[in-house]
Amino acid sequence: MQKMPTPLREQLAEFSASQQVPFFVYDLDGLSKHIASLASDEIKLWFAVKANPLSRVIQTLDKQGMNFDVASTGELEQVLAQGIGSDRILNTGPAKSRQQLSHFLQRGVNTFVVESVNQLALLNELSQSHNKRPQVLLRVQLRFEQGDDNPLGGNSLTPFGLGAQEWSEICLADYPEVDVVGLHIFQWGNMLDADKLISLWQAMIAPLTALAQALDFELKVLDLGGGLGIPYHESEQQLLWPYLAGALSEIKRQAKVNELWLELGRFAVGEYGYYVSEVIDRKTNYEQELLVLQGGINHLLRPAITDQPFPVSLLRDSAESAQSFHIHGPLCTSLDKLGELPLPKDVSVGDQLVFAQCGAYGFTEAMPFFLCHELPAEVVFSQGRFEVVRQAQPASSYLC
Template identity: 55%
Template structure:
C-alpha cells in the first residue's frame, strides 16, 4: 500500500495550520499518472463510474486521461456535462431509470444505455421514437453462481441489477427499431484483489452470455464487464496487477469474439488518490481499550460501517513514541461510527491529525453527512505543487432550514 508521499504530507501539514474541521485531499498528479497508465492500451475501452467520486476536478482529470463517463443519475449527468464533456461520451447504467429520467437523458443528448429490465427497453424505445433517434443498448445480465458468495454488489445474491438470462429470453429485439442492441453488460463482484479469481469469474460468464446473445439474435459486438477491480485497504493486501488484468481481458475478448470490451471503473481508477484528514478530539482509556475520538466519522466517510473494513490510518506528525493499538471513533451517537482499529504512536493528543488514505473512491458522497448537524467536509486538490480548495466546508447554518 503506498505510504503518504513527502510532498502530499507537506501540503497537508501546511493546510492543517489553518483548519479545525476534517477535509478531503486529492493528489491529482498521482491520479493523472495512474490513469494514463490504465488508458495506454487497446484491449478495453474505459469509462469512469462517476458514483465513485463526482468532484469536478476528479472528472476533469479522468477526461484528460481519455476516459468516457458512466453516470447513474440525473445529478451525475449534469455534473459531467458541466465539465464540458459531450453527452455522446456518456453511458447510463442503473436499475432505477424512470420514464422521466430517460426523457431527460435523451433531451440532453445521451445515446448509450445499459438496460436493466424489460420495461427499460420498452421505455427507451418509446423515447427514442419520439426523439427520432437510434440508441445503443446493452442488456444487463445477472447470473447465479453456486458459490454462495456475497458482497455489496451482490456476488451471488439476487439483486435488482439487470435480469437473469431466462427473463431476458422473452425479449424480441426486432420489435425495437430505434434500439441497436450492441451487446451485454455484467457486473456482480466489487473490490476484487485476486486477479485469478476475477479471470475465472469472467471466464464462467462467457458461455451463458454468448448463448443468450445467440438466442436473442444479438450480434454481440460489445461486452461490458462493469467495475470491480479492488484496491488494498489493509497492510496484508497487495495491489492488483493491471498487466495481468489486461492479459485476462485479452483472452475474454477473443473467446467471446467481440469487437470491444468495456469496463466502467470507479474504485480502481480513483480510490488511491484521496485522503481524509481528521482532527483528534481526544485520546482516552476506556476499560482496557485505548480510544481516539475524532472530529469526523461515518458522517463524512461511511464505508467502514457498511463493509467493516477500515481505511488505512496514520498520524500526520512524525513521532517516535511507542506505538499503541487504538480504536478510532467519530462524533455520532451510534456505535456504528467506528473507523477501525489501528496501531499508532502512543503520544497522540488533541493537537493531532489522523490521515486516512485510499479515500478517493466512495468517500464523502457515499456518507451520511447531515446526522448530528456537523460541518460538511471541504475538498482540496493538489496539483503541480499547488493546493486548491474546490469545495469549501458547508456549516449547518447553511444547510439546515
Template identity: 50%
Template sequence: MTPTTLPHALLRRATDALGSSFYAYDLDGLAAHLGELQAGPARLWYAVKANPLSAVIQTLAEAGFGFDVASPGELDQVLAQGVCPSRILNTGPVKTPAMLRHFLERGVRIFVLESHRQLTDLATLCEQTGIQVEVLFRVQLSWPKQDDGKINVLGGSDATPFGLTPEQWDPECTTLPPSMTLLGVHCFQWGNILDADTLIAHWQAALPRLARLLDRWQLEAPVVDLGGGLGIPYHGESETLDWTRVVEALTTLKRQYRLGQCWLELGRYAVGPYGYYLSPVADIKENQGVRFAVIEGGSQHALRPALTGQPFPVAALDTTQGPMQPYQIRGALCTGLDNLGDVQLPAGLQPGHWLCFGQAGAYGFTESMPYFLCHTLPAEITLSNGEYQVLRPAKAAQHYLA
C-alpha cells in the same frame, strides 16, 4: 500507508489553513495512473458514483475515459465539465421516464437496460422524439452460493434488482423497436476484487453464458461490458491487483469470443488510491481496557468503514513518537456505529494531532451521511504541482437547514 508515503508537507499546510476535517485528492498521481490504464485493450468508462468531484472528472476526461452515470445529478455534473454526451453511458437500476427524458434531452444515446419496463419506457420516448439509441442488456447470472464472510455490495451470488437472466433477455421474450440498436451485454456481480485470478475466473465463467445470449441475437462483434469490481487494498491488506494479468485476460477473452469490444467501468480502481481524508483528534481516552482516539469528523464524512467493517489505512500526520499501540477510532456521532476501525497508531498521539486516512479517493464523502447531527461538512481540496486548491470550503449546517 506511513507518513513517509504521504505528501506530508502539503497536507500539513492544508491542515494549518483549513482547521477542520477535509478530503484531499492528488491529481498528479491520478493523471499518471490513468495514463497507464489506457494502454489496455478495453474501452474504459469511469463510474461517477465513486467520486463526482469536478476536478476528478476533468482529469479523467483529459485521460480519454468515458463516463458511467446513474442519475440526473451525475449527468449534469459531467456535462458541466465540458464532456461530450457521446462519451456518457447511462446505468443504474432505476430509470424513470422522467430520468430517461432528461438523458435524451441532453444528448445521451447509450443506455444499459435493467428490465423490460426500462426498455418499454425508453422505446416510447424514442418513438415520441424520433431519437435513435444504442443499448446493452444487463444480465444477472446465477452462481453457486458463496459464504466467505465478506460483504458484497453488488450481491455476488444473491438475487438482486440488477438486470435480468439470460433467459429473460432472449429474443423470444424481448422485442427491440427500430429505434434501438443492441450493442451487447453488461454483467458483473462482485466488488473490490484484489486477486486477478479470482476476477478472471468470474469472467471466464460468465462469458460462455453471455456468448450464448449474444449468439441468439446474432450480433457480430458484440460489446461485453464486464463492469467494475477491480479492487484496491484497505487496512490490513497487502495484495494489490495485477493489472498486467487483467490486460492479458481481456486480450484472450476478446479473441476467444470474437468480441468487438470489452468495456470496463472503473470507479474505485481508477481514483481510490489518490484521495485522503484528514481529521483532527479531539480526545484520547481509555474505557474498559480500550484506548480510543475520538476524531472531530467520522462516519458522517467517511461512512465506508462502518458499512463494511473494514477501516481505511491510517497514519498520524503529526507524530511518530513512541511505539505503536492499538487504538479504536471513533467519530463525533452519538451512535456506536460511528467506528472507523481498530488500528495501530503512535503512543504519542495527542488531541490536536491530525489523522490521515488513505485509499479515500473513492466512496468517501458522497457515500456518507453528512447531515446527521448537523455537523460541519468537510472541505474538499485538490493537490497538484506542489500546491493545494480548495474546491469546496467546509460548510456549517446553517447553509442547508430549513
C-alpha cells in the same frame, strides 16, 4: 499498499495547520499518472462517476481520455458541466424513470445499459418520440458455483439487470427503436484476487454468448462493469493492471466482441484521496484506548457498511511505538467507528489523523446530515500545490 507521495506528505502538515479540518484531499498529479498507465487499445474505459463526482476529478480523467458512466441526472449534469460530450457518456442504474430517460435523450446520451424489460420498453418508446436510436446493452445477472455474497450482489438476488433466462424470453424485434449491441455484467465489488476475477470473467463468456445467440443479435460489446479492488490493509496485495489487461484481451478474443468495456470506480480513483480529521478526545475505558474524532461516518461511511477500516496514520512525526486505538466519530451511535487501528502511543487531543484510500466512495457516500455537523471541505493537490475547491459548510447551509 501505495504510500502517500513525498511532496504531498511533506506539505500536508503545513497546509493542514492553516486549514479547517476535517477535509478530503485528492492527489490529482498521482491520479493523472495512474489513469495514463491504464490506457489500452483493447479495452475501453469508463469512469463510474458515483465513485467520486468532484469536478476536478472528472476533469483530470477527461484529460486522460476516460469516458463516463453516470447513474443519475445529477451525475449526468456534473459531467456535461465539465465540457464533456454526451457521446462519451453511458447511463447505468436500476431506477430509470420516464423523466430521467427523456432528459438523458434530450441531452444527447446515446448509450444505455438497460436493467429490466420495462426499461427496455420505455427507452424504445421514448427513443421514437425523441427521434433517436440509442445503442443498448442488456444487463445480465448470472449465478456462479464459486460465488459468494458481495455489496454488488455476488450470487444473491439484486435489482441489477435480469437473469439470462428472463432476458431470453423477450423478442428484440419488439424494440425496433433501440440498437441492442451488447451485454453488461457486474456482480462482484472490490476484488483483489486477480485470478478469481479473471476466472469469473471467463465463466461469463459462454452464458453471455449463448444469450446473444438466443436473442439473435450480434454481440459487439461486452461490458464487464467495475469490481477491481484496492488494498485497505497492508497485508493485501495490489492488483497488477498489465496482468489483468492481458487476460481481458484474451477474454475479448474468446467472446469475439469488437469492444470490451470496463467501468472503473474504486480502481480508478480510490488510492488518490485522503481524509484528514482531528482528535477531539482520548480516553481509556475498560482498559482500551479510545479516540474520538471531529468527523467519522458522517464523512466516511464505508467502515460502517463493510466493517473494513481505511488505513490511518498520524500527520505529525512521532518516534513512539504503535498501539491499538478504537477510533470513533462524533455521532451518537456506536456505528460511528472508523476502526480499531494502530497509531503511535503519544497520539493526543489536537493531533490530526490521515486516512488513506479515500478517493472513492468517500465524500458523497457518507451520511453528513446526522447531528448537524459541518460538511467537510474538498481540496485538490495539483502540480505540487493545494487548492480548496469546496470550503467546509456549516449545518446552516443545508438546514431549513
